[in-house]
Amino acid sequence: MKANFMPMLRSATRLLLAALLAATLVPAQALQSDKTQPIQVEADAMHYxxxxxxxxxxxxVVVTKGSLVIHAxxxxxxxxxxxxxDATAFGTPNKLATYAQTLDAQPGQPTPSMFGSAVTIHYDxxxxxxxxxxQATLDRLSDGKLTDxxxxxxxxxxxxxDVFTVVGGKAGATPSNPNGRVRVMLSPRTTQPAAKPSGPAPALKVSPGLGAQP
Known part of the structure; x- marks a missing residue:
């Protein structure tokens, strides 16, 4: 089944998508072009x-809006x-609900993107x-390479x-993390070198008041 949202559903779904777009490790803007793209949903069935x-x-279920793709x-x-x-995307422990999106890149910089997954993703x-x-995970990538x-x-x-929190617990325990502790990986941010002067530095000028006799 493939359908565009009816007007009565459109506002609720847009709120869901806007919230999911905002959930990022490092604040960044989604592609500006995504805002003008239509919301489309594919599913085996829909009940209103x-x-x-x-x-x-x-x-x-597959929800798309420009570069944003949600699977559940x-x-x-x-x-x-x-x-x-309120909106909730449901996955299963064996097949998590996921979303992915491309973010706006600065000129000359790598293209950033986001990927998130969990058993459930809920928007209030x-x-x-x-x-x-x-099993919640939030990733930030740069040209497809994991950075955070x-x-x-x-x-x-x-x-x-614009604040996020991460909570661990026994429910999130795995063989490699038996206590279910929070794990965070943050890569150092690269900075651009300062621009060099386009010409020679101007000569220093002596103020008329310096060295003047009283």
């Missing part, structure tokens, strides 16, 4: 309940009685908080304060 204000997409087994969007929108429309739960990574059982990003 007008009474409960819920939209449910199931079966190999199930995506649910709910409008609360207060008018806020009231608080503007995105929560990645279960955060791993934990729960990763939370607040879009209003």
């Amino acid at each position: 309940n007008d009474v409960k204000q819920t939209s449910v997409f199931t079966g190999n 087994a199930r995506v649910e969007v709910v409008q609360t009685p207060q008018g806020y929108d 429309g009231k608080s503007d908080v995105v929560t990645f739960t279960g 990574r955060a791993q934990g059982e729960v990763i939370t990003y607040n879009d209003l304060t």
Whole structure:
């Protein structure tokens, strides 16, 4: 099944996508061209309940908007009685929900991108908080090369304060990390050398007041 969102669903889904775009280890802007691209969804089935204000997409769900791509087994969007929108992308422990996106690059710099995954990715429309739960990982790449990574059982990003937290726990334990501790890898940032002067430095001039006799 492939469909463009109906007008009544469009605002809720855009909030979901905007929140997912914001969840990055190092703040950066998404491709400006992504904002003008249409939202498209592919799924095996979709169910919309007008009474409960819920939209449910199931079966190999793929959400795209420009360079942004979200994969999940199930995506649910709910409008609360207060008018806020909550959205959740569901994966499984064996097949996590994922999203990937290209970010804007500075002229002459490598192209940055993001990749995130978790068992569930939840967006709270009231608080503007995105929560990645279960085997959560957030990666930042430069020309496809990994530069930053955060791993934990729960990763939370607040879009209003631009703050993210990573929480570990036994639930996130693996053979290589039996205590489920938080793991973060940050690469040093490269800086551009200062521009050289285009010509010789101007000659120093003596102020008329210096050395003058009283």
